[in-house]
Amino acid sequence: MARGRSAVAGPDPSSPRPRASEAVRTCVGCRARATKSELLRVTAGRDAAGQPAVVPDPASTASGRGAHVHPTRECVDLAVRRKAFSRALRAGTGLPTGLVSAYVDSLTSTTSSTSTT
Structure with a gap:
C-alpha cells in the first residue's frame, strides 16, 4: 500500500446519495446549504441606467x-455586510444591491398581504 493513502477509495456506499433533482447550493448571506428551489439566484448585470449591479x-x-441567497431581508443584508455578492460574482468592485433588496422586499410584502387577507 502507498504511503499516506487510505485503503478506502471513493464515497461511502452506505451513505444516501442526493437525487439529481435536489441540487444543493450555499446561501452567500448565512452560508447555510439549501436546495436550489429555496434560494434566489442573483447575477452581475445592469440596472435601468445601464450601470453594473447585482x-x-x-x-x-x-x-x-x-x-444564491435566501429570499429574506436578513440574508441579503448579511451578504451585503460581508461583501459576499462581489466575491461570489467575482466582481472587482462593490456592486450596488438595491435591485435585489427591492425584489426581496416585494416578495415579503406580497407574502404578508396575501396571508392577512
Missing part, C-alpha cells in the same frame, strides 16, 4: 456566474 434572476436563466 440583479435578481428568479428564473435562473441569465447567463454567466451566479450566486
